[in-house]
Amino acid sequence: MGESSSWSRALVQISPYTFASIGIAISIGVSVLGAAWGIYITGSSLIGAAIKAPRITSKNLISVIFCEAVAIYGVIVAIILQTKLESVSDSQLYAPESLRAGYAIFASGIIVGFANLFCGLCVGIIGSSCALSDAQNSTLFVKILVIEIFGSALGLFGVIVGIIMSSQATWPAKTA
């Protein structure tokens, strides 16, 4: 009513519940995207290479397991985040404390989701090369596995920071 509109005003009018819920959705959704992407990249190479060298199948399932772990991180963080969602009374919905809590959960979700996306991609591509080189020369497997372990640490970094972010998501206490 006479106040000029701007994007920043529009953004703060969005309910913090929305932000928090979208954060939780991104955390699980994008993590699963990363895990699935990585698994198909590894899996197709593994299947093709195993035709000539069947011995590689059991060892190289580790690459698929590393990718799957990425999805599990996403699920765990999503469950943790959803326990942080509380209801606040109407008057306090747009209080700065509330907004802070909503944004914290949103950010935590994005952190975990995208860290896991790239971690899943990384592990998938390395897993594909690992399967192909293991088929030719079996001494290479353990060495390439070390690279994969470093790659999967990226997802863990995301989970750690995400959990730290979300631990400070305190909604304002309900006033009587």
Next chain:
Amino acid sequence: MYGFEALTFNIHGGYLEAIVRGHRSGLLTVADYNNLCQCETLDDIKMHLSATEYGPYLQNEPSPLHTTTIVEKCTLKLVDEYKHMLCQATEPLSTFLEYITYGHMIDNVVLIVTGTLHERDVQELLEKCHPLGMFDSIATLAVAQNMRELYRLVLVDTPLAPYFSECITSEDLDDMNIEIMRNTLYKAYLEDFYKFCQKLGGATAEIMSDLLAFEADRRAVNITINSIGTELTRDDRRKLYSNFGLLYPYGHEELAVCEDIDQVRGVMEKYPPYQSIFAKMSYGESQMLDKAFYEEEVKRLCLAFEQQFHYAVFFAYMRLREQEIRNLMWISECVAQNQKSRIHDSVVYMF
């Protein structure tokens, strides 16, 4: 976008790339070749080969073996692998795989036309054709009298049709014209393949450009050397060179006016990649040139396997297999004719 193929290549090509790399691990190594070179008879060769991947293909052959049988069975293995990959491939990989065989198609066409010219039987010629280059109406090539008929009757339905626009003349087919036709077709095919790879982009375009450029340059040198002393004019010779590659366009200008091998050497030594090839040969010698070119080609083909997520591995594998079959043919011929001292003249080792 070059560099991000790893993200999406495996959707359609991951399985086949893994299969072709598995096949590559079955190529004969230096140790295998050493065993084969020490064989005394063709049966020894068959015994050594049965320990390699060629085993299932050779084991049912009856005992008086001929070198042609060995080569035929080994080629059959290559054809089986190729057909397996082709039926599993989707676009654009299936088009790429088909492009690899057009060279053989051109060779088959020329073989049948030349054979008909020399009054040979069509069935006999069909048996000598390379199996990768067969197409349905190939037997009707024997009926055509000149190039226009050749095109109109048979080739318009084949994938070679677009390559004919440059060489349709109404002249009758004789040996010289057929060679010119072969080289014109091959030039059009290489240019078409090059454009197709450029369209694919990414690592495929880069690696295939290098391999095809080497092929184009090698053909230019061979055309030059083979046409020294014949009636082929300089302009005609220039028309047979492809319009890409390291030698285009200035090297082609110089090659077109060469009249003997030392002039060719002078031209080629200005290009560092080819200088090393010509440095292996002393002056006046041209027999080793073929082997030097094959060695350089094999080196580049093996390098194609260093990168993942591109199509050039398929091309490289087919070429390496063909080189291996050439090696086996040479070794078998040397053993059969008891000239084992010459075995090392022409065997190109791969790994």
